[in-house]
Amino acid sequence: MEKDLSVLKQHVAALLASLAAMSAGIAIGWTAPALPLLQAEEPAENVPLRVSVDEGSWISSLLPLGALFGAMPAGLMADWMGRKKAILSLAFPYTLGWLLILFADETIVLVYVGRFLCGLATGATTVLVPQYNEEIAEDAIRGALGIYMDFMLCNGVTLINIFGAYLSYTWFTIASCIASAIFLFTFVWVPESPVYLIMKDRMEEATEALSWLRQGKRSYDVQEELRYLQVNLISQSDDQEPRPFCDMLMRILNKLSFKSRTFRTVFIVYGLMVFQIVGGIDAVLFYTVDIFNDVGSDLSSNVSSIIVAVCQSVCNLISAFYVDSLGRRPMLLISAFITAVCHAALAIYFYFKGSGIDMESWSWIPVVALILFVIGFTVGFSQLPWLMMAELVPTRTKTWVNAGAVTLNWTMVFVITKDFPDMVQYLGNDVTYGLFSCMCVMSFVFVAIWVPETKGKSREEIQEALSIKKKVTSSKGDFA
Structure with a gap:
């Protein structure tokens, strides 16, 4: 029971931080009903x-565009203000953005500005919340806490779609604003x-x-974990000192080899981010209604x-319960496999349909493929x-x-969502989904070859796995 209290307080802190991600999900999903x-x-x-189709596309795309600019300074904000204050500050652009949209009346420029401000906060959220949740977590539950951001973001999308189905435009926009205040x-x-x-050497x-986060843990020594974290911060830095971005970039360019731990880290993290988007999830989410219409579904847009x-x-x-037992790599591999198969099924269906073959009796295939694609993506690459x-x-980088x-x-999100309609128009549904399937196959290969398993490992052990240099060891108590 005592250990449960310790774990519970960490879960509560991570969930409350992830309320910012719920606000991001509401902002992302708002365009579907609006x-x-x-x-x-x-x-x-x-x-x-009333807006035109072109104005509507800008209303949608200004959020990921704002997210680009919000993500850039987020890391600096976290180091300057602290993780907590930086996350708290996001409530203000969220709230201001919704107020501008709510009181825009007939001035579409205010809607544009409001969407861009929500985008700024969304981009910063996706940098700050994962960092905070990882830093407060014990090794044994780090995976579960790390999933909360995406879980709450999806909950935000779900809530705004439900609100949009049953509330008026004014009231579901007001509900969007209230979410930021609750956070x-x-x-x-x-x-x-x-x-x-x-x-920051603020040891007291x-x-x-740390005492608050680990409160109730049996035979727990705060000072021992503090010493471990101090040693770990030192061992994570190649030269014991943080470097400006330009210096770090030059070091990477001068060491284009996997012997460089920094280069290996950047290669893996950036690769995962690219494959997350090029698999086509945002095309599916932003154009769900159009896709269902293409296959002749009788489901309404809201449903x-x-x-x-x-x-x-x-x-x-479901993923939150299994990520710390199954591991990261297996879930990513399963995710890539399922999404590749689902896109291939869509490509084959549209190929036969475009060839003039009667596919009416097979119209259930793309509907099932879309749902399975979302499920497959969510259990891993989401x-x-x-x-x-x-x-x-x-930590130092x-x-x-x-x-x-x-x-x-967010750059990839912007590109994919803007180009997807043109891909369908000029390449056809079969080629478009075929390309997405190929991207998912490539993501499977990428994970199988390069991505290490981090389940249950301490921060020090993860860094040792990324480096082929002489390992740095330190004493570590029972913090898992």
């Missing part, structure tokens, strides 16, 4: 303005990351934070969006790249490596 109302030929009485007034009560406090505060969002949330929850980014990147990885991720 755009049909804003683009309707005869808008409802409470809808303030602000709950996360303020949890402690700062002990790792950050140790970096680090002791208090189809809710089905996809609920599948994501449920599978994220959340594990974020978790492994937090696990693999040394998180500032620029994490920001660069998330910026790359």
